[in-house]
Each structure stands twice: as C-alpha cells, then as structure tokens.
Amino acid sequence: MEHGSHSDPSKSTFSLVDEDHTFANSIRFTLNQDPRVAFTGYSIPHPSENRVNIRVQTTGDPAREVLKDACQDLMLMCQHVRSTFNKAVEVAKSSRVRTEDTDSD
Structure with missing residues (x-):
C-alpha cells in the first residue's frame, strides 16, 4: 500500500505487510546508494505486527519507481552473493576431495 501526496509523486510512504527489519534495513541501505534519493527511512508501527513503513523522498523522480529499482538492485545483489x-x-569441496585423495596415497 502506498501513502503519499497525489500532487508530489516524489514523496511517498510504502506500507509492506509480512516484512521486518531484515528487508527494511536492506532496502533502506540500497535506496541510500541511489543518487536520486534525498531521504529514506523505515519504521515498524508495532513489534507484534509484521509490517514496515518505508518512506522515500527523491530529488524529483517518482518514489514508486525509485523503490521498484531499489528492490531490483537488492535482488541482483542477493543473487550475486x-x-x-x-x-x-x-x-x-573440490579442494577437500583432492586433499583426501593425496592423504590416501
């Protein structure tokens, strides 16, 4: 769910269900690497609720697009790791197999 100004798409708060600090802090880090981002932060409304609010303010680009790009970047980073x-x-594994082969000689 997106909460933001209809007159200024560069500022929005996104409410994501079934997420926690793991995703929120990772996406915040990724967003902070983007030069289009002026501010980003997140909050968890209540500890017993699996929901995070992510605030994105950009230098002009739509916040929704910048968040979408950050999610894509984060996914690529995870795939690389x-x-x-x-x-x-x-x-x-192959090093261990070679070592075991030479040990048996």
Missing part, C-alpha cells in the same frame, strides 16, 4: 557463496562451496 548466492552465486559467489555457491562457487566458494564448490571450490572448498
């Missing part, structure tokens, strides 16, 4: 981790695990 996962890929790098998986490659490191494979290298470690």
Whole structure:
C-alpha cells in the first residue's frame, strides 16, 4: 500500500505487510546508494505486527519507481552473493576431495 501526496509523486510512504527489519534495513541501505534519493527511512508501527513503513523522498523522480529499482538492485545483489557463496562451496569441496585423495596415497 502506498501513502503519499497525489500532487508530489516524489514523496511517498510504502506500507509492506509480512516484512521486518531484515528487508527494511536492506532496502533502506540500497535506496541510500541511489543518487536520486534525498531521504529514506523505515519504521515498524508495532513489534507484534509484521509490517514496515518505508518512506522515500527523491530529488524529483517518482518514489514508486525509485523503490521498484531499489528492490531490483537488492535482488541482483542477493543473487550475486548466492552465486559467489555457491562457487566458494564448490571450490572448498573440490579442494577437500583432492586433499583426501593425496592423504590416501
């Protein structure tokens, strides 16, 4: 759900259900890397509620588009981390197999 000024699409607050600090802090970090963002922050209305409010104010671009771009960037970062981790695990596995092969000689 988006709450914002209909006259100024560069300022909006987005209310996301079933999210917590993990996503909110990650998207806040990603938004802060974007030069189009003038301000971003988040709040959790109540600890027992799985909902976060994310405030985005841009330098002029629609806040909705900037948030959408940040979500895409965050997804790509997560994919990169996962890929790098998986490659490191494979290298470690193959290294361990080679070590076990030389130990049996």
